[in-house]
Amino acid sequence: xxxxxxxxxxxxxxxxxxxxxxxxFESDVAAEGRIDLHRExxxxxxLSVRYLHDIQTGEITADxxxxxxxxxxxxxxxxxxxxxxxxxxxxxxxxxASRLPKTPDRExxxxxxxxxxxxxxxxxxxxxLIAHLVNALARFMSNANHELYILAKGVLRYLAGHKARKxxxxxxxxxxxxxxxxxxxxxxSSWADVVPSRKSSQRYLVFSNNAVFSWKATLASVLAMSxxxxxxxxxxxxxxxxxxxxxxxxxxxxxxxxxxxxHEDNLGAKAIAEHGNFKGHSKHFELRWRFLxxxxxxxxxxxxxIKRDLQLADxxxxxxxxxxxxxxxxxxxxxHGEC
Numbered sequence: 001x002x003x004x005x006x007x008x009x010x011x012x013x014x015x016x017x018x019x020x021x022x023x024x025f026e027s028d029v030a031a032e033g034r035i036d037l038h039r040e041x042x043x044x045x046x047l048s049v050r051y052l053h054d055i056q057t058g059e060i061t062a063d064x065x066x067x068x069x070x071x072x073x074x075x076x077x078x079x080x081x082x083x084x085x086x087x088x089x090x091x092x093x094x095x096x097a098s099r100l101p102k103t104p105d106r107e108x109x110x111x112x113x114x115x116x117x118x119x120x121x122x123x124x125x126x127x128x129l130i131a132h133l134v135n136a137l138a139r140f141m142s143n144a145n146h147e148l149y150i151l152a153k154g155v156l157r158y159l160a161g162h163k164a165r166k167x168x169x170x171x172x173x174x175x176x177x178x179x180x181x182x183x184x185x186x187x188x189s190s191w192a193d194v195v196p197s198r199k200s201s202q203r204y205l206v207f208s209n210n211a212v213f214s215w216k217a218t219l220a221s222v223l224a225m226s227x228x229x230x231x232x233x234x235x236x237x238x239x240x241x242x243x244x245x246x247x248x249x250x251x252x253x254x255x256x257x258x259x260x261x262x263h264e265d266n267l268g269a270k271a272i273a274e275h276g277n278f279k280g281h282s283k284h285f286e287l288r289w290r291f292l293x294x295x296x297x298x299x300x301x302x303x304x305x306i307k308r309d310l311q312l313a314d315x316x317x318x319x320x321x322x323x324x325x326x327x328x329x330x331x332x333x334x335x336h337g338e339c
Contacts, residue, residue, distance in 0.1 A: 013043050015053065015060075049125050052166075061166040061332075064126045068163040071118055075156060082161025083154055086130045093136055094195045096147055104143040112144040115152050122159065126167055128330055129315065130155055132203060132217040168332030173210040178261075181254040183208050183245055186263045187238035188313035189220065189230040198223060200230040203313045204238035206245055211332030214245055231269035234313075236292045238262055239301050246300065259302040265311045270303045 016022045029035050044050060048067040053060050072078045116138050123131040133155060140148050171180040178184055189202040199219045206214040216237070224230035239262065246256045264270050276293035295301045308314060312330060 011047065013046050013051075015043070015051075047125075048121070057170060057172060059168060059170040059172075061168045062126050063164065063166040064122055065163045068122065068159050071122075071156060072160055072163075075115065075153065077153065077156055077160060080157050080160055083157040084161070086155045086158040087133045087151065091151065093139075096145075096151075097140070097195070099147065100140065100143050100145055104145070108146065108149060109142070109144050112149050112152060113141045115149070115156070116141060119152065119155055119159075127159065127162075127165070128205065128212055128215045130158065131215060132201065132315070132317065135217050135219075136201075165331060167211050167213075167330075169209040169211045169213065170332060171209050173332065175210065179258075181208060181249065182258065182260075183242060183249060183256060184261045184263070185238050185242055186311060186313040187231075187234045188265065188311050188317055189224075189227075189234035190317040191224060191227040191230045193317075194219060200224050200233070201317045202230070202234035202237060203315075203317055204234060204241065205313050205330065206238070206241060208245075208249075209332075212330045214241060216241070228266060228268035228272065231264065231266035232272060232289055232292070235262060235264060235269055235273055235303070236289050239292050239295050243295065243300055259296075259299045261304050262301050263306045263311065263313075264303050265306055265308045265314075267305055270305055273303050 014022065014025075026037055029037055044052060045066075049062055049064055050066065051060065051062050069078075072080070116134065119130065119134045120138065123134045137148060137152055137155075174180050174182075183206060185204060185206045187202075187204040189200050191200050192198040193201055197219075199222075201217070202220050203217045204215065205212045220230065220233045220237075222233065224233060242260045242262065246260060249256055273292045274296055276290060292301075296303070
């Protein structure tokens, strides 16, 4: 009788500053006998993302310039005029939705879905500035028309001018009041902006070492009855991700000794989160939002009030003009002035 062994293959990346520790790790894995490790050499490119490491400063960068070049060639936009913004502020998805065909063009829909999937891969890896727009365009993947396809290619034109942009993490650039390897976050939400569902667009960003490393732009899972509730829902989503990121950081040895700061520009949501007073106009709020209050009591997170013009997550709730979009310090450096 033949005996077959199940074989599973996966890719993993290891970055280290001590060769002896790497050897010890490989020896421990080999001794366990369950996993066979095979070195594949330099990891400067991993799953279409280029990672560069400066040994002297410890700076790590991530970009997808090569992958974006491939997309530009694939969609015949290599020599296109780049766009300053991924979407004009005058764009109205509600009006576009009213003009969608009852019988979509299958070939066009297939091409549109393929492009959105590729843009989404860029948005979740190295280009947080387009995450909100790609999420909005993805809502029409079953019945897209030519107008939506042009908007999607507009995002590609924007990437053509910003394909070399990198996310840069560096301990030496950490600014007061934060500490090296300490997490902090921003959370924001619109209110009932999506028609006809009337759900709210929300966005959060989690930072470490002066640059964003975890982000999400999506629709709230439930309807909000007020701007305060919409902001509270976004805060809860952010806090849940922060709790997970803190766990990973602690396991890696980067202990989070202080509560993680979440920046919020809605004072009502901040007050409810801190005091847990669900009464009056907020008495209908779901009980599950109370977990945010418990996170604050336990010292997992703390909410810091900021002005709207300092709210980095604001760009993920609606299309923003060029000056605002490019004055945001998301990528580990001030990107004001790029075009």
